[in-house]
Amino acid sequence: MKRLLPLIIGALSGLVVLAAMFFVPQGSAILSVVLNWVIVVASVALLVAIASLVLTHLRFIAKGKKGFLLNIVLVVSFITTLVLGILFGVDDPIFLRLVGAIIRPIETALLGLVALVMMSAAMKIFRERGWSALTVSFGVSAIVFLILGLGFLQNLKIPLLNEAIRIVEGLPMIGARGLLIGIGIGLLMMAFRVLFGMEGSENE
Amino acid sequence: MNLPELITLIISVALTLMVFSYILGDRLFFGIATHILIGVSAAFLALVMIQKVILPYLILPLADPDGPGFWLALVPLVLSILLVLTLFRNGIQAGAIPLAFLGGVLAALAIVGVTRGTLAPQILSMLGRFEPGQLMREAQPQWSAILEALMILLGVISVLFVFHHRGQLKAGKLVRPVFLEGVGSIGQIFIGITFGALFVGLFNSALIALISSLSEIIRFISLWF
Numbered sequence: 001m002k003r004l005l006p007l008i009i010g011a012l013s014g015l016v017v018l019a020a021m022f023f024v025p026q027g028s029a030i031l032s033v034v035l036n037w038v039i040v041v042a043s044v045a046l047l048v049a050i051a052s053l054v055l056t057h058l059r060f061i062a063k064g065k066k067g068f069l070l071n072i073v074l075v076v077s078f079i080t081t082l083v084l085g086i087l088f089g090v091d092d093p094i095f096l097r098l099v100g101a102i103i104r105p106i107e108t109a110l111l112g113l114v115a116l117v118m119m120s121a122a123m124k125i126f127r128e129r130g131w132s133a134l135t136v137s138f139g140v141s142a143i144v145f146l147i148l149g150l151g152f153l154q155n156l157k158i159p160l161l162n163e164a165i166r167i168v169e170g171l172p173m174i175g176a177r178g179l180l181i182g183i184g185i186g187l188l189m190m191a192f193r194v195l196f197g198m199e200g201s202e203n204e
Numbered sequence: 205m206n207l208p209e210l211i212t213l214i215i216s217v218a219l220t221l222m223v224f225s226y227i228l229g230d231r232l233f234f235g236i237a238t239h240i241l242i243g244v245s246a247a248f249l250a251l252v253m254i255q256k257v258i259l260p261y262l263i264l265p266l267a268d269p270d271g272p273g274f275w276l277a278l279v280p281l282v283l284s285i286l287l288v289l290t291l292f293r294n295g296i297q298a299g300a301i302p303l304a305f306l307g308g309v310l311a312a313l314a315i316v317g318v319t320r321g322t323l324a325p326q327i328l329s330m331l332g333r334f335e336p337g338q339l340m341r342e343a344q345p346q347w348s349a350i351l352e353a354l355m356i357l358l359g360v361i362s363v364l365f366v367f368h369h370r371g372q373l374k375a376g377k378l379v380r381p382v383f384l385e386g387v388g389s390i391g392q393i394f395i396g397i398t399f400g401a402l403f404v405g406l407f408n409s410a411l412i413a414l415i416s417s418l419s420e421i422i423r424f425i426s427l428w429f
Contacts, residue, residue: 006304014308021316033276036261038309040280041302043257044287050246051291069232070239077243085251097212099248105216105420106241109223112414116227118407133392141400149404167352174356175398177326178363178391184322187314194311 007197014195054078144168205427217424220417330356362391 017034020027057071065071081099088095122142129135147153153165192198205213222237262280265273283302289295332338333353339346365387371380380388 003300006300009301010304010308010311012308013305014312017309017312018315021312034309036276037280037283038306039257040261041283041287041306043253044280044284045302045306047250047253047258048287048291050250053242053246055291067235070235073236074239074243077240078247081244081247082251085247090248090251090255097208099244101212101215102219102240102244103248105219105417106223106237108413109220109237109417110241111410112417113223113226115407115410115414118403118410122403133389134396137393137396138400138403141397142403143400145401145404146407149408170352171394172398172401174359175363175394175396177330177356178360178394179398180322181326181360182364182367184318184326187318188323191311191314191318194307195315 011195011197018195141172145172213420213424213427217421220420224417330360333357358390359394362387363394364391366391366395 013034017031020031020034054075057074060071061068061075084095084098090096122139125138126135148165148169153161219237219240222233226234262277262284265271265277266281268274283305286295286298287302290299333349333356339350339353365384368384368388369378369380371378371384373379
Protein backbone atom coordinates (compact mmCIF):
# COMPACT_ATOMS: atom_id res chain seq x y z
CA MET A 1 0.00 0.00 0.00
CA LYS A 2 2.93 2.31 0.82
CA ARG A 3 4.11 2.00 -2.78
CA LEU A 4 0.70 1.68 -4.40
CA LEU A 5 -0.59 5.18 -3.63
CA PRO A 6 2.41 7.03 -5.15
CA LEU A 7 2.23 4.71 -8.19
CA ILE A 8 -1.46 5.48 -8.73
CA ILE A 9 -0.90 9.23 -8.28
CA GLY A 10 2.08 9.21 -10.67
CA ALA A 11 0.25 7.19 -13.35
CA LEU A 12 -2.98 9.20 -13.02
CA SER A 13 -1.30 12.60 -13.17
CA GLY A 14 0.76 11.52 -16.18
CA LEU A 15 -2.23 10.11 -18.07
CA VAL A 16 -4.32 13.22 -17.34
CA VAL A 17 -1.55 15.45 -18.73
CA LEU A 18 -1.14 13.21 -21.80
CA ALA A 19 -4.90 13.28 -22.44
CA ALA A 20 -5.00 17.07 -21.96
CA MET A 21 -2.21 17.51 -24.48
CA PHE A 22 -3.90 15.33 -27.09
CA PHE A 23 -7.38 16.85 -26.71
CA VAL A 24 -6.69 20.50 -27.47
CA PRO A 25 -8.42 22.94 -26.84
CA GLN A 26 -10.73 21.04 -24.44
CA GLY A 27 -7.85 19.97 -22.22
CA SER A 28 -5.97 23.29 -22.26
CA ALA A 29 -7.54 24.57 -19.02
CA ILE A 30 -6.66 21.36 -17.13
CA LEU A 31 -3.14 21.39 -18.58
CA SER A 32 -2.58 24.98 -17.51
CA VAL A 33 -3.73 24.23 -13.92
CA VAL A 34 -1.62 21.04 -13.62
CA LEU A 35 1.45 22.78 -15.07
CA ASN A 36 1.06 25.60 -12.52
CA TRP A 37 0.95 22.96 -9.76
CA VAL A 38 4.07 21.32 -11.17
CA ILE A 39 5.93 24.65 -11.25
CA VAL A 40 5.05 25.29 -7.59
CA VAL A 41 5.83 21.74 -6.40
CA ALA A 42 9.13 21.65 -8.35
CA SER A 43 10.13 25.02 -6.83
CA VAL A 44 9.28 23.79 -3.34
CA ALA A 45 11.30 20.61 -4.05
CA LEU A 46 14.26 22.82 -5.00
CA LEU A 47 13.84 24.89 -1.81
CA VAL A 48 13.69 21.68 0.25
CA ALA A 49 16.90 20.51 -1.44
CA ILE A 50 18.60 23.84 -0.61
CA ALA A 51 17.33 23.65 2.99
CA SER A 52 18.63 20.09 3.25
CA LEU A 53 22.05 21.24 1.94
CA VAL A 54 22.31 24.03 4.52
CA LEU A 55 21.07 21.76 7.36
CA THR A 56 23.68 19.13 6.45
CA HIS A 57 26.45 21.75 6.60
CA LEU A 58 25.09 23.09 9.92
CA ARG A 59 25.18 19.52 11.28
CA PHE A 60 28.83 19.18 10.19
CA ILE A 61 29.67 22.46 11.95
CA ALA A 62 27.88 21.34 15.15
CA LYS A 63 29.80 18.04 15.14
CA GLY A 64 33.07 19.84 14.37
CA LYS A 65 33.84 17.49 11.48
CA LYS A 66 37.16 17.75 9.64
CA GLY A 67 37.12 20.67 7.21
CA PHE A 68 34.25 22.42 9.00
CA LEU A 69 35.81 25.78 8.07
CA LEU A 70 34.48 25.26 4.53
CA ASN A 71 31.04 24.44 5.98
CA ILE A 72 31.13 27.74 7.90
CA VAL A 73 32.08 29.58 4.68
CA LEU A 74 29.10 28.06 2.86
CA VAL A 75 26.60 28.78 5.63
CA VAL A 76 27.84 32.35 6.16
CA SER A 77 27.78 33.14 2.42
CA PHE A 78 24.30 31.60 2.16
CA ILE A 79 22.85 33.53 5.12
CA THR A 80 24.52 36.82 4.09
CA THR A 81 23.14 36.59 0.54
CA LEU A 82 19.70 35.60 1.84
CA VAL A 83 19.55 38.51 4.31
CA LEU A 84 20.81 41.04 1.73
CA GLY A 85 18.32 39.67 -0.81
CA ILE A 86 15.44 40.07 1.63
CA LEU A 87 16.56 43.59 2.62
CA PHE A 88 17.26 44.94 -0.89
CA GLY A 89 15.01 42.68 -3.01
CA VAL A 90 16.09 40.26 -5.74
CA ASP A 91 15.71 42.84 -8.52
CA ASP A 92 17.78 45.54 -6.78
CA PRO A 93 20.71 46.59 -9.04
CA ILE A 94 23.18 46.89 -6.12
CA PHE A 95 22.29 43.40 -4.87
CA LEU A 96 22.53 41.95 -8.39
CA ARG A 97 25.90 43.66 -8.90
CA LEU A 98 27.19 42.24 -5.61
CA VAL A 99 26.02 38.71 -6.42
CA GLY A 100 27.42 39.03 -9.95
CA ALA A 101 30.78 40.25 -8.60
CA ILE A 102 31.09 37.02 -6.62
CA ILE A 103 29.54 34.44 -8.93
CA ARG A 104 30.95 35.64 -12.29
CA PRO A 105 34.71 35.56 -11.52
CA ILE A 106 34.47 32.17 -9.79
CA GLU A 107 32.50 30.67 -12.67
CA THR A 108 34.83 32.17 -15.29
CA ALA A 109 37.92 30.98 -13.43
CA LEU A 110 36.41 27.50 -13.02
CA LEU A 111 35.66 27.38 -16.74
CA GLY A 112 39.25 28.50 -17.40
CA LEU A 113 40.44 25.70 -15.16
CA VAL A 114 38.35 23.30 -17.25
CA ALA A 115 40.56 24.16 -20.28
CA LEU A 116 43.61 22.90 -18.42
CA VAL A 117 41.83 19.85 -17.01
CA MET A 118 40.39 18.98 -20.44
CA MET A 119 43.86 18.88 -21.99
CA SER A 120 45.08 16.32 -19.47
CA ALA A 121 41.79 14.41 -19.67
CA ALA A 122 42.11 14.14 -23.47
CA MET A 123 45.57 12.60 -23.05
CA LYS A 124 44.23 10.29 -20.34
CA ILE A 125 41.60 8.86 -22.71
CA PHE A 126 44.33 7.31 -24.88
CA ARG A 127 46.20 5.93 -21.86
CA GLU A 128 43.09 4.45 -20.22
CA ARG A 129 41.11 3.20 -23.24
CA GLY A 130 43.96 2.46 -25.65
CA TRP A 131 43.70 2.78 -29.42
CA SER A 132 40.20 2.02 -30.67
CA ALA A 133 37.86 3.30 -33.38
CA LEU A 134 36.33 5.68 -30.83
CA THR A 135 39.56 7.13 -29.40
CA VAL A 136 41.34 7.50 -32.75
CA SER A 137 38.36 9.20 -34.41
CA PHE A 138 38.00 11.42 -31.34
CA GLY A 139 41.65 12.50 -31.49
CA VAL A 140 41.68 13.07 -35.26
CA SER A 141 38.37 14.95 -35.10
CA ALA A 142 39.64 17.18 -32.27
CA ILE A 143 42.80 18.08 -34.22
CA VAL A 144 40.88 18.67 -37.48
CA PHE A 145 38.28 20.90 -35.80
CA LEU A 146 40.96 22.81 -33.91
CA ILE A 147 42.64 23.57 -37.26
CA LEU A 148 39.31 24.43 -38.92
CA GLY A 149 38.50 26.69 -35.96
CA LEU A 150 41.50 28.85 -36.84
CA GLY A 151 39.76 29.81 -40.10
CA PHE A 152 43.05 29.70 -42.02
CA LEU A 153 41.96 27.01 -44.51
CA GLN A 154 38.65 28.75 -45.20
CA ASN A 155 40.52 31.96 -46.07
CA LEU A 156 42.46 30.24 -48.85
CA LYS A 157 39.18 30.39 -50.82
CA ILE A 158 39.79 27.21 -52.86
CA PRO A 159 36.35 25.95 -54.02
CA LEU A 160 37.23 22.23 -53.79
CA LEU A 161 38.74 22.70 -50.31
CA ASN A 162 35.72 24.71 -49.16
CA GLU A 163 33.41 21.92 -50.37
CA ALA A 164 35.51 19.36 -48.46
CA ILE A 165 35.39 21.55 -45.33
CA ARG A 166 31.60 21.81 -45.65
CA ILE A 167 31.30 18.00 -45.74
CA VAL A 168 33.73 17.56 -42.81
CA GLU A 169 31.85 20.16 -40.75
CA GLY A 170 28.63 18.20 -41.34
CA LEU A 171 30.10 14.92 -40.03
CA PRO A 172 29.59 15.65 -36.29
CA MET A 173 25.89 16.15 -37.01
CA ILE A 174 25.58 12.49 -38.07
CA GLY A 175 26.87 11.20 -34.73
CA ALA A 176 24.89 13.84 -32.85
CA ARG A 177 21.72 12.86 -34.71
CA GLY A 178 22.26 9.18 -33.93
CA LEU A 179 22.93 9.98 -30.28
CA LEU A 180 19.86 12.25 -30.07
CA ILE A 181 17.60 9.58 -31.58
CA GLY A 182 19.11 6.95 -29.25
CA ILE A 183 18.64 9.17 -26.19
CA GLY A 184 15.11 10.05 -27.36
CA ILE A 185 14.12 6.38 -27.66
CA GLY A 186 15.67 5.63 -24.26
CA LEU A 187 13.88 8.56 -22.66
CA LEU A 188 10.59 7.50 -24.24
CA MET A 189 10.95 3.96 -22.85
CA MET A 190 11.82 5.37 -19.42
CA ALA A 191 8.81 7.73 -19.48
CA PHE A 192 6.45 4.87 -20.35
CA ARG A 193 7.94 2.74 -17.55
CA VAL A 194 7.36 5.59 -15.06
CA LEU A 195 3.85 6.17 -16.36
CA PHE A 196 2.83 2.52 -16.05
CA GLY A 197 4.48 2.04 -12.65
CA MET A 198 7.13 -0.35 -13.96
CA GLU A 199 10.12 1.79 -12.95
CA GLY A 200 11.62 0.52 -9.68
CA SER A 201 9.02 -2.25 -9.38
CA GLU A 202 11.80 -4.87 -9.73
CA ASN A 203 13.25 -3.60 -6.42
CA GLU A 204 10.15 -4.62 -4.51
CA MET B 205 38.13 53.89 -11.79
CA ASN B 206 35.62 54.72 -9.02
CA LEU B 207 35.45 53.01 -5.61
CA PRO B 208 32.67 50.43 -6.33
CA GLU B 209 34.50 49.36 -9.53
CA LEU B 210 37.76 49.01 -7.61
CA ILE B 211 36.09 46.91 -4.88
CA THR B 212 34.46 44.71 -7.54
CA LEU B 213 37.83 44.26 -9.26
CA ILE B 214 39.60 43.38 -5.97
CA ILE B 215 36.90 40.78 -5.10
CA SER B 216 37.03 39.41 -8.63
CA VAL B 217 40.85 39.06 -8.67
CA ALA B 218 40.94 37.53 -5.17
CA LEU B 219 38.33 34.92 -6.07
CA THR B 220 40.04 34.17 -9.41
CA LEU B 221 43.39 33.64 -7.67
CA MET B 222 41.69 31.38 -5.10
CA VAL B 223 40.31 29.20 -7.89
CA PHE B 224 43.62 29.13 -9.78
CA SER B 225 45.43 28.08 -6.57
CA TYR B 226 44.08 24.61 -7.47
CA ILE B 227 46.81 24.37 -10.14
CA LEU B 228 49.46 24.67 -7.39
CA GLY B 229 47.85 21.79 -5.52
CA ASP B 230 46.09 23.98 -2.95
CA ARG B 231 42.73 22.73 -1.70
CA LEU B 232 41.86 25.24 1.05
CA PHE B 233 41.50 28.45 -0.98
CA PHE B 234 39.96 26.56 -3.89
CA GLY B 235 37.50 25.00 -1.43
CA ILE B 236 36.66 28.40 0.07
CA ALA B 237 35.96 29.85 -3.40
CA THR B 238 33.74 26.94 -4.47
CA HIS B 239 31.86 26.94 -1.14
CA ILE B 240 31.25 30.71 -1.50
CA LEU B 241 29.90 30.01 -5.00
CA ILE B 242 27.59 27.26 -3.73
CA GLY B 243 26.34 29.35 -0.78
CA VAL B 244 25.68 32.52 -2.80
CA SER B 245 24.11 30.64 -5.75
CA ALA B 246 21.86 28.56 -3.47
CA ALA B 247 20.65 31.65 -1.60
CA PHE B 248 20.08 33.59 -4.84
CA LEU B 249 18.17 30.64 -6.33
CA ALA B 250 16.04 30.34 -3.18
CA LEU B 251 15.24 34.07 -3.24
CA VAL B 252 14.28 33.98 -6.93
CA MET B 253 12.09 30.90 -6.40
CA ILE B 254 10.30 32.47 -3.45
CA GLN B 255 9.75 35.85 -5.10
CA LYS B 256 8.96 34.70 -8.65
CA VAL B 257 7.10 31.41 -8.06
CA ILE B 258 6.03 30.67 -4.48
CA LEU B 259 4.62 34.13 -3.72
CA PRO B 260 2.59 34.72 -6.92
CA TYR B 261 1.48 31.12 -7.56
CA LEU B 262 0.96 29.78 -4.04
CA ILE B 263 0.83 32.42 -1.30
CA LEU B 264 -1.15 35.17 -3.09
CA PRO B 265 -4.04 32.89 -4.21
CA LEU B 266 -4.21 31.44 -0.67
CA ALA B 267 -4.30 34.92 0.85
CA ASP B 268 -7.61 35.61 -0.91
CA PRO B 269 -10.20 32.95 0.17
CA ASP B 270 -12.87 34.45 -2.12
CA GLY B 271 -10.59 34.51 -5.15
CA PRO B 272 -10.87 32.05 -8.05
CA GLY B 273 -7.49 30.47 -7.39
CA PHE B 274 -7.95 29.69 -3.68
CA TRP B 275 -9.24 26.10 -4.00
CA LEU B 276 -6.84 25.29 -6.83
CA ALA B 277 -3.89 26.48 -4.73
CA LEU B 278 -4.77 24.02 -1.95
CA VAL B 279 -3.44 21.07 -3.99
CA PRO B 280 0.13 22.40 -4.40
CA LEU B 281 -0.04 23.57 -0.76
CA VAL B 282 -0.71 20.01 0.47
CA LEU B 283 1.95 18.57 -1.86
CA SER B 284 4.43 21.24 -0.70
CA ILE B 285 3.77 20.46 2.98
CA LEU B 286 4.39 16.75 2.25
CA LEU B 287 7.67 17.71 0.56
CA VAL B 288 8.76 19.88 3.51
CA LEU B 289 8.08 16.91 5.82
CA THR B 290 10.91 15.03 4.10
CA LEU B 291 13.34 17.32 5.94
CA PHE B 292 12.40 15.49 9.15
CA ARG B 293 13.46 11.92 9.84
CA ASN B 294 9.91 10.64 10.40
CA GLY B 295 8.48 12.33 7.33
CA ILE B 296 10.69 10.90 4.57
CA GLN B 297 7.91 8.58 3.33
CA ALA B 298 5.56 11.57 2.87
CA GLY B 299 7.72 12.89 0.04
CA ALA B 300 6.84 9.90 -2.16
CA ILE B 301 3.44 11.35 -3.13
CA PRO B 302 4.55 14.79 -4.42
CA LEU B 303 7.56 13.20 -6.11
CA ALA B 304 5.28 10.64 -7.79
CA PHE B 305 3.07 13.50 -9.01
CA LEU B 306 6.12 15.33 -10.38
CA GLY B 307 7.48 12.14 -11.94
CA GLY B 308 4.16 11.30 -13.63
CA VAL B 309 3.64 14.76 -15.12
CA LEU B 310 7.28 15.07 -16.21
CA ALA B 311 7.11 11.60 -17.83
CA ALA B 312 4.01 12.66 -19.80
CA LEU B 313 5.72 15.91 -20.83
CA ALA B 314 8.81 13.93 -21.83
CA ILE B 315 6.76 11.61 -24.05
CA VAL B 316 5.24 14.51 -25.99
CA GLY B 317 8.44 16.60 -25.92
CA VAL B 318 10.70 13.81 -27.12
CA THR B 319 8.41 12.60 -29.90
CA ARG B 320 7.52 16.07 -31.19
CA GLY B 321 10.74 17.89 -30.33
CA THR B 322 13.49 15.34 -30.92
CA LEU B 323 12.52 12.09 -32.64
CA ALA B 324 10.13 13.43 -35.29
CA PRO B 325 12.29 16.40 -36.42
CA GLN B 326 15.51 14.36 -36.46
CA ILE B 327 14.02 11.44 -38.40
CA LEU B 328 12.11 13.69 -40.79
CA SER B 329 15.19 15.81 -41.46
CA MET B 330 17.19 12.64 -42.20
CA LEU B 331 14.54 11.19 -44.51
CA GLY B 332 13.89 14.58 -46.11
CA ARG B 333 17.26 14.29 -47.84
CA PHE B 334 15.82 11.44 -49.91
CA GLU B 335 13.11 13.63 -51.46
CA PRO B 336 13.28 13.40 -55.27
CA GLY B 337 13.57 17.17 -55.51
CA GLN B 338 16.79 17.07 -53.51
CA LEU B 339 18.36 14.10 -55.31
CA MET B 340 17.48 15.05 -58.90
CA ARG B 341 18.04 18.30 -60.75
CA GLU B 342 16.84 18.77 -64.35
CA ALA B 343 16.18 14.98 -64.60
CA GLN B 344 19.82 14.30 -63.69
CA PRO B 345 20.79 12.50 -60.48
CA GLN B 346 22.82 14.58 -58.03
CA TRP B 347 25.40 12.01 -56.98
CA SER B 348 26.93 14.13 -54.22
CA ALA B 349 23.50 14.70 -52.64
CA ILE B 350 22.66 10.97 -52.94
CA LEU B 351 25.99 10.01 -51.36
CA GLU B 352 25.54 12.54 -48.54
CA ALA B 353 21.98 11.34 -47.82
CA LEU B 354 23.12 7.68 -47.76
CA MET B 355 26.09 8.51 -45.54
CA ILE B 356 23.86 10.30 -43.04
CA LEU B 357 21.32 7.45 -42.98
CA LEU B 358 23.97 4.73 -42.59
CA GLY B 359 25.87 6.85 -40.04
CA VAL B 360 22.81 7.30 -37.84
CA ILE B 361 21.90 3.58 -38.08
CA SER B 362 25.49 2.58 -37.21
CA VAL B 363 25.50 4.92 -34.19
CA LEU B 364 22.28 3.28 -32.96
CA PHE B 365 23.95 -0.13 -33.34
CA VAL B 366 26.74 0.93 -30.93
CA PHE B 367 24.20 0.73 -28.11
CA HIS B 368 22.74 -2.59 -29.25
CA HIS B 369 24.02 -5.07 -26.70
CA ARG B 370 22.32 -8.29 -27.81
CA GLY B 371 24.73 -11.21 -28.03
CA GLN B 372 25.87 -14.42 -26.39
CA LEU B 373 27.65 -14.68 -23.07
CA LYS B 374 30.86 -16.65 -23.53
CA ALA B 375 33.19 -17.04 -20.54
CA GLY B 376 31.50 -14.10 -18.83
CA LYS B 377 32.04 -11.82 -21.82
CA LEU B 378 29.35 -10.57 -24.17
CA VAL B 379 30.09 -11.67 -27.72
CA ARG B 380 28.13 -9.89 -30.44
CA PRO B 381 27.68 -11.19 -33.99
CA VAL B 382 30.43 -10.06 -36.40
CA PHE B 383 27.95 -7.99 -38.41
CA LEU B 384 26.85 -6.04 -35.32
CA GLU B 385 30.45 -5.60 -34.21
CA GLY B 386 31.42 -4.19 -37.64
CA VAL B 387 28.49 -1.80 -37.90
CA GLY B 388 29.01 -0.77 -34.28
CA SER B 389 32.66 0.09 -35.02
CA ILE B 390 31.55 2.44 -37.82
CA GLY B 391 29.11 3.99 -35.35
CA GLN B 392 31.95 4.45 -32.87
CA ILE B 393 33.87 6.44 -35.49
CA PHE B 394 30.91 8.80 -35.97
CA ILE B 395 30.50 9.18 -32.19
CA GLY B 396 34.22 9.88 -31.87
CA ILE B 397 33.99 12.59 -34.55
CA THR B 398 31.03 14.18 -32.75
CA PHE B 399 32.75 14.09 -29.36
CA GLY B 400 35.94 15.49 -30.92
CA ALA B 401 34.03 18.45 -32.38
CA LEU B 402 32.18 19.00 -29.08
CA PHE B 403 35.48 18.80 -27.20
CA VAL B 404 36.98 21.52 -29.40
CA GLY B 405 33.92 23.75 -28.92
CA LEU B 406 34.04 23.38 -25.15
CA PHE B 407 37.82 23.75 -25.09
CA ASN B 408 37.61 27.01 -27.05
CA SER B 409 35.01 28.40 -24.61
CA ALA B 410 37.12 27.35 -21.63
CA LEU B 411 40.21 28.91 -23.22
CA ILE B 412 38.36 32.21 -23.73
CA ALA B 413 37.29 32.10 -20.05
CA LEU B 414 40.90 31.43 -19.03
CA ILE B 415 42.14 34.40 -21.07
CA SER B 416 39.37 36.59 -19.60
CA SER B 417 40.36 35.62 -16.04
CA LEU B 418 44.05 36.21 -16.69
CA SER B 419 43.37 39.58 -18.33
CA GLU B 420 41.41 40.60 -15.21
CA ILE B 421 44.46 39.83 -13.07
CA ILE B 422 46.72 41.75 -15.48
CA ARG B 423 44.32 44.72 -15.37
CA PHE B 424 44.52 44.70 -11.57
CA ILE B 425 48.34 44.54 -11.56
CA SER B 426 48.62 47.35 -14.15
CA LEU B 427 46.66 49.61 -11.76
CA TRP B 428 49.58 49.62 -9.33
CA PHE B 429 52.54 49.71 -11.72
